[in-house]
Amino acid sequence: MATTLADLLDALGDEATLRTDTIDPLDFVDADRALALLGRTLQRLVDDGLTTWGGTDRERWVGEAARASAGGAAAVAARPGRLAQLAGAADDVVALMRDSLGCAQRWAIATAVVDAVGRLTALAERGDITDGRRRTLIVADASAIVVQRSAALDPPSALDSIPLDWAVPRPFSTSTAQLAVLVTESVAGLEHATRPAGEAMPIADYVAVCTALETFARSAATSWPGADPRLPDAARDAGQAWAAARTVLNPFDDGSRRPHLVAPLAVSHALQLHTALGRLAASSALNASSVEAATSLTTAVCQALQRVPLISDHLGAALTGWAIQGSVLAFARDLEPRDTRVTEYLAGFQRRGLVRSDAADLAPARAALSGARLLSVELATQIALPTRSTVARLGAANRYERSAETDQRVHRAALDAYQALHTYAGPPRGGRGPRR
């Protein structure tokens, strides 16, 4: 299953607590090795900065906890136990999201990691360790206490804690897993594959993601047979808005709108989501799934819907990248006329009529995406999250965002999406289009 950093750290804390009464020496070694890995994670967070100005007590104490946790740990020759595996996975996840984190978010992650350090030191101290290591463990725990106290005085907000809920999918596979797992994995995969990193996303990927989200939003209505009567409307509006976000890009191309030998990762996840939703529609039409499967599916769809606004943020970053790099081409004839593009405009749909799109050209795409995001927030907040939700922070952020918006703006976004859908309807510009 896709996981999150919060899941991993919670599981680590729970596993350490479960072993409070253990007398197995392997558990103590395991805890020591897990500490070493968490020390590395904390050090990475400190290196990147926990405050904008740096060099504060916050950095000092987290750094102290990092050095003491990592220093003098047990040899790593033996096979890692459950604690070390969880800590290693958490360390990898923090490394993966490194480029996307700000200071406040790193502080939120550091506080969660320090909680796990506090529990692991109590376990590791009981092992057969050297006096030196025992001393460093005492320092690690003392530093963790200072950090936890500081976090109590200045707790990270729900918004800053969102990276704890970022999805980390399993490696892509085409296995026919359980439907709930497929939905969770595909949406987590979309979130992961669209995360801004280096080169801007190709248009083909963007369009595939929009299409998948359109189907996903529309399918939400069928997942809750007895839900709030407003839910089908919200699902329809969000679906339509995603269709509009895809359609407004019809005049644009970057050379990626062509058959690919191997589907890009985002497209593969989008296709997987389509397959899962097709199976979902078929099983709900036949009323074929068991009560247990239907419940787990509802939970999966509900939690996955909370991730959609985050994916739209990633798509927004792609739009910004295209505008800055000018990597997307279009025929001037398809864009708003400008004095500076008279020659290209007169050239019509010839090669000479091509221009590089800038932020103004992409404004309709940005507006459509922002409408789709708002309507996705509306849809996500129409659904109550299950008690043991793994995306509670995303849910809280969505509710917060919705509470700051008026109903009028939501209706306006739905109307704009409807209008854009009809303005830009028709197939994408065909023929020998521009090539990258």
Add this chain to the structure above:
Amino acid sequence: MPINPNLPAERRADPARIRAANLFDAAARRNLTIDPGARLQCLAAGQALIGALPAEAREAISRQSSAEPADPASLVRAALNVLGSLPTEQFAARDIRDAAEHGRRALRRLP
């Protein structure tokens, strides 16, 4: 997360614990629309601080809690501040650290 149901009497009588527990309790009970997971974390934090109290004492705390303002996030933040203001050696007690951890988890779920 371990909850200590049998705390010594002197710890239960600690004013800072009672104040923080009141605030966690108020956050969990005053606003029924908050995230259920956040409410559970608040209840667990209160439980870690003052343990299993007799029903009358619990009711007394609830009555006291009803005087608190209604915003759950502010209540949790205030409770965390009470805990964070304790001297480090007092904060180092496992149950206080547990309560602070529950409180921060609750806050992550509250807008």
